[in-house]
Amino acid sequence: MGRMTTSTPAVSVRGLRKNYHGVPVLRGLDFDIQRGETFALLGPNGAGKSTTIEILEGYRDRTGGEVSVLGVDPQKGGLDWKARLGIVLQSSGEQGAATVREQLIHFAGFYPNPRDVDEVIASVGLEDKAGSLIRKLSGGQRRRVDVALGIIGRPELLFLDEPTTGFDPEARRQFWTLIERLKAEGATILLTTHYLDEAAQLSDRAGIVADGQLVELGPIDTIGGAEARIPLVRWTRDGVVHEERTERPGEFVARLAAGGEPERLEIIRPSLEDIYLELVARDQPQLATATSAATGKA
Amino acid sequence: MTTHDIATTKTPSVVTPARVLRNGFSRIRYETLTYFRQGDVVFFTFLFPVVMLTIFSVAFSSSNFFGKDAAGHSVSAAAYYLPGMLAAGVLLSGLQNLAVDIAGEKSDGTLKRLAGTPLSVISYFIGKIGRALLTAILQAALLILLARVAFGVALPTAPATWLTFAWVFVLGVATCAILGIGLSALPRSGKSATAVIIPIVLVLQFISGVYLAFTNLPTWLQNVASIFPLKWLAQGMRSVFLPSTLEAAEAGGSWNLSGVAIVLAIWLVAGLLLARLTFRWIRKDS
Numbered sequence A: 001m002g003r004m005t006t007s008t009p010a011v012s013v014r015g016l017r018k019n020y021h022g023v024p025v026l027r028g029l030d031f032d033i034q035r036g037e038t039f040a041l042l043g044p045n046g047a048g049k050s051t052t053i054e055i056l057e058g059y060r061d062r063t064g065g066e067v068s069v070l071g072v073d074p075q076k077g078g079l080d081w082k083a084r085l086g087i088v089l090q091s092s093g094e095q096g097a098a099t100v101r102e103q104l105i106h107f108a109g110f111y112p113n114p115r116d117v118d119e120v121i122a123s124v125g126l127e128d129k130a131g132s133l134i135r136k137l138s139g140g141q142r143r144r145v146d147v148a149l150g151i152i153g154r155p156e157l158l159f160l161d162e163p164t165t166g167f168d169p170e171a172r173r174q175f176w177t178l179i180e181r182l183k184a185e186g187a188t189i190l191l192t193t194h195y196l197d198e199a200a201q202l203s204d205r206a207g208i209v210a211d212g213q214l215v216e217l218g219p220i221d222t223i224g225g226a227e228a229r230i231p232l233v234r235w236t237r238d239g240v241v242h243e244e245r246t247e248r249p250g251e252f253v254a255r256l257a258a259g260g261e262p263e264r265l266e267i268i269r270p271s272l273e274d275i276y277l278e279l280v281a282r283d284q285p286q287l288a289t290a291t292s293a294a295t296g297k298a
Numbered sequence B: 001m002t003t004h005d006i007a008t009t010k011t012p013s014v015v016t017p018a019r020v021l022r023n024g025f026s027r028i029r030y031e032t033l034t035y036f037r038q039g040d041v042v043f044f045t046f047l048f049p050v051v052m053l054t055i056f057s058v059a060f061s062s063s064n065f066f067g068k069d070a071a072g073h074s075v076s077a078a079a080y081y082l083p084g085m086l087a088a089g090v091l092l093s094g095l096q097n098l099a100v101d102i103a104g105e106k107s108d109g110t111l112k113r114l115a116g117t118p119l120s121v122i123s124y125f126i127g128k129i130g131r132a133l134l135t136a137i138l139q140a141a142l143l144i145l146l147a148r149v150a151f152g153v154a155l156p157t158a159p160a161t162w163l164t165f166a167w168v169f170v171l172g173v174a175t176c177a178i179l180g181i182g183l184s185a186l187p188r189s190g191k192s193a194t195a196v197i198i199p200i201v202l203v204l205q206f207i208s209g210v211y212l213a214f215t216n217l218p219t220w221l222q223n224v225a226s227i228f229p230l231k232w233l234a235q236g237m238r239s240v241f242l243p244s245t246l247e248a249a250e251a252g253g254s255w256n257l258s259g260v261a262i263v264l265a266i267w268l269v270a271g272l273l274l275a276r277l278t279f280r281w282i283r284k285d286s
Helices: A049-057 A100-108 A117-123 A139-151 A169-184 A196-202 A249-258 A272-283 A285-297 B002-010 B017-035 B039-059 B077-108 B110-115 B121-151 B159-183 B190-207 B219-225 B229-241 B244-249 B257-278
Strands: A011-020 A023-033 A038-042 A064-069 A085-088 A157-161 A188-192 A205-210 A213-219 A232-237 A240-245 A263-268
Touching: A011 A049, A023 A049, A023 A205, A023 A213, A038 A049, A038 A196, A049 A064, A049 A157, A049 A188, A085 A139, A100 A117, A100 A139, A100 B017, A117 A139, A139 A157, A139 A169, A169 A188, A169 A196, A188 A196, A196 A272, A205 A272, A213 A272, A232 A249, A249 A263, B017 B121, B039 B077, B039 B121, B077 B110, B077 B121, B077 B159, B077 B190, B077 B229, B121 B159, B159 B229, B159 B257, B190 B219, B190 B229, B229 B257
Parallel strands: A038 A188, A038 A205, A085 A157, A157 A188
Antiparallel strands: A011 A023, A011 A064, A205 A213, A232 A240, A232 A263
8 A cells, every 4th residue: 555755743742731530541642653553551550551543533521732634633533544544453343243354244345445354354364264153253363353353444543452461472462473564564553562572573763661650762772771771680598589681691601601600690681571560660660560560460 | 843844745635535435435334243243232222122022013913003004904913013113223323323232332441442543533443333324224123023924913014104214214324313413412330321321312212102002191291292203203114014094093193194294304413413422532631
């Protein structure tokens, strides 16, 4: 499909505020998503991720600030604007009385330039289930139908709100491949996820929301700053666990080993998840524990 | 600004009348297909009048208090209840089914998903009303067939009478469907929808001459029922299927077809306004 050649961002958010019944849940967010970029919005439950994404999708009205999505204010977005979006909401409990293929053929008809239904079914790995009623599918399979419905209209901008919840590892890998292909075609993607490896794998940049504010914003490999990425050496001696952060772990370990073989020696490069948990813990002590429990389960 | 222009000139607008209509027909197909895959719904809205007609026809099969036709033959229970059950079917397929169904779609996320697509609300309405019309036609055919084949009810032969049936039926379905869309805003959740809607529908059937002879009701209750469309719908159906000798037993001694047309039309217009004003894909910021 034709790509935009201008540098106007696909999404532009300035000073976004949102109150529910007078209680602020978003306290002034600023970020842009460039065309063709994949942007991950991360943060603990209740931080405001879904509120933000639903404001961008036009589902909720903002209390203050400026928002532009594909050059349109979402509060005034009409059907032509919606035709350029793909929306994968958090999972829902619809009746599912249509088969996978019927559902996709039906939704494809809403869009002016839809993708091929069978190709989309194949791309989410549901070829074997194309003739099955959606209500007979497992949770992970239904989620794949949600993703298929999100991309059927060949969207310029794709919203993915926790898209891989309930996926088995194979389905997640397959989903990642699909997203890489959409990226290669030039789609702009806004992703929220609790799987930090997924965010690291797929996104170009990320913003971390905590308590209604962006506490971090930047390319995925610089989130948290250089300091947060300093490798950690961990070892045990005489039953006591020791940790040391060092830019030169090899040299440090050589010195350490000279004094006798250390037990349980590890050199740890902080993952996005480690950095994220540290960032969130710094800004939101009580929420961070809940999140680490959630990601630990995942 | 220029990027938006490029995008809109590249892809044709999705809101042309032809497209809205085409999606409307696609919705009718989809709605009807998925309707018949929901067993409980099919029973309580589609087959219910058929079951009721059978019960009444069998229970009162030896009764002869339903009046006599011009030739002096007693009107059978099946013949007497057929028009009432046809009216009830229109009410169930239109009002009850759509009100419960849309309230459910609101709370299970169906409408939220549709709200994120370029589907026009008009196409969605066409789908719902079209489905109500299709299922009501099948239901009426089933009722009439059952009455004719199983209970030997004589059907009208004059084309003019069938023409009356056609307009009463179509106007009735349209009015009930629109009112169903409007009433779907009433239940607070999909779970409470049947509990809110079915009592309304049931009370209406009892006071509108579907189960009980209308003129046997106290006058004040007749006056209350005359406000609502079902009484008129049932009356229109009786004018089609009952012998003219029973016309004298109607309120005012007349089928009053112009009254039927006027009241149904008023409710249709009021329902359209109500639906237009109250219908939202989703409740923002609830």
